[in-house]
Amino acid sequence: MQADPLQPRPGQVEAGSVVGLWRYPVKSMIGEELNATEVTDRGLVGDRRFAVVDAATGKVAGAKNPRKWRTFFDFRAAYVEPPTRGSKLPAVRLTLPDGTVATSEQPDLASVLSSALGREVAFAEAEHDREASGAQAEEYWPDMEGLEHRDTVTEWELPAGTFFDLAVVHLLTTATIERLRALYPEGRFEVRRFRPNIVVATGPDQQGFVENDWIGRTLAIGDEVRLRITGPCPRCVMTTLPQGDLPKDAGILRAAAQNNEANVGVYSDVVKSGTIRRGDDVTLA
Numbered sequence: 665m666q667a668d669p670l671q672p673r674p675g676q677v678e679a680g681s682v683v684g685l686w687r688y689p690v691k692s693m694i695g696e697e698l699n700a701t702e703v704t705d706r707g708l709v710g711d712r713r714f715a716v717v718d719a720a721t722g723k724v725a726g727a728k729n730p731r732k733w734r735t736f737f738d739f740r741a742a743y744v745e746p747p748t749r750g751s752k753l754p755a756v757r758l759t760l761p762d763g764t765v766a767t768s769e770q771p772d773l774a775s776v777l778s779s780a781l782g783r784e785v786a787f788a789e790a791e792h793d794r795e796a797s798g799a800q801a802e803e804y805w806p807d808m809e810g811l812e813h814r815d816t817v818t819e820w821e822l823p824a825g826t827f828f829d830l831a832v833v834h835l836l837t838t839a840t841i842e843r844l845r846a847l848y849p850e851g852r853f854e855v856r857r858f859r860p861n862i863v864v865a866t867g868p869d870q871q872g873f874v875e876n877d878w879i880g881r882t883l884a885i886g887d888e889v890r891l892r893i894t895g896p897c898p899r900c901v902m903t904t905l906p907q908g909d910l911p912k913d914a915g916i917l918r919a920a921a922q923n924n925e926a927n928v929g930v931y932s933d934v935v936k937s938g939t940i941r942r943g944d945d946v947t948l949a
Contacts, residue, residue: 676947679878680837680870682885684855684863685942689756690741691715691827692726692733694907695859700941702749703889705934707832708861710747712790714756714768715799715827716777719784724827727902728803729817735761735781737907749937753789790827799827806901806914810921831931834897835883836860839874840928848919852910857903858928864946875930882949888938896927903928 688695691712702709716725727736738761745754756768760780766773768787778784799822807815822828836858844853855863862885866874876896883891899920906912920928 676884676949678867679883679946679948680864680866681946682862682940682942682944683838683865684860685940686855686859686861686863687711687743688741688859689714689743690739690758691724692728692736692902693739693741693758694737694856695740696742698942700939702937702939703833703934704749704937705832706826707828707934709749710743710753711832711861712827713753714741714787714789716781717786717788719778719786722800723819724799724801724822725781725783725785726801727905728801728900730901730905731804731817732783732802733781737905739780791825801829804901806904806917808914808918808921810918810926812898812926830897831894832934833862833891833932834858834860834929835862835864835875835891835893835932836897836929837864837866837870837874839866839870839872843872844916844919844923844928847923848915851913851915851919853916854910856907857910857916858899859902860929862940873924873927876924876927878930878948882935883932884947884949885940886938886944888936889934889940890936891932892935893930893932895931896925897929897931899926899928 685698685701686695687698687708687710689710718725725733740759742757743754744757747753758766766776773787800819802817802819804817805811805813841853878893879895881893903916904914920926
């Protein structure tokens, strides 16, 4: 008798299903929601391949330091057509706060972005073949109990040849979102505040910060992709910032800091490439 392909294999535990896929072509800008995406050892194809760089310091600009860069969540970035692995990336369409549309291929893009941001910047693409990144970024830490630093700006080096903070894939479950909502019902906990790549809907029997128990294990998504969960995803001031109709709310980060060591979701490495689709089953080995 042939095994049911929808049932977990021996040794695997059903974890849920994919209900959200997100790609962020430009670091710190609002990204694009997807129905399907290819995944390689560098994460979702086209994810965080570009960044804005401060011309004065050479550091990667972004919403992690809102005292310097106040409007990043008013910028949107999306590819003009879906990128595919092994092919040259298509152009990125950028929508500025005033509604102006620009593309990554126009020669005056740096000037356009500099005018919109109020500081001289460059537009850069990640160089995947570099052994050492050299790219640095800044992060402001609010004065909040439970954070590693308080009311200060720190610097860190990005992983070699990338514009990722720590790892190539960020995964979040609906159980974690629901737990945070219960802990701080006054806050609007929505996926877009946390900028994950993959959102997994967990069953009613899985409650709380369930991803914490996945660290060190392998996640199978659909028939192809396998992720190794490497650690928790520490959150920062970005989660508190306004975007669209979401208000500024320090309580969002405070709830995570007081109840889960400021972590929301987990990071992972890709151990097997392939395609992920909304609706794919997720199992844990």
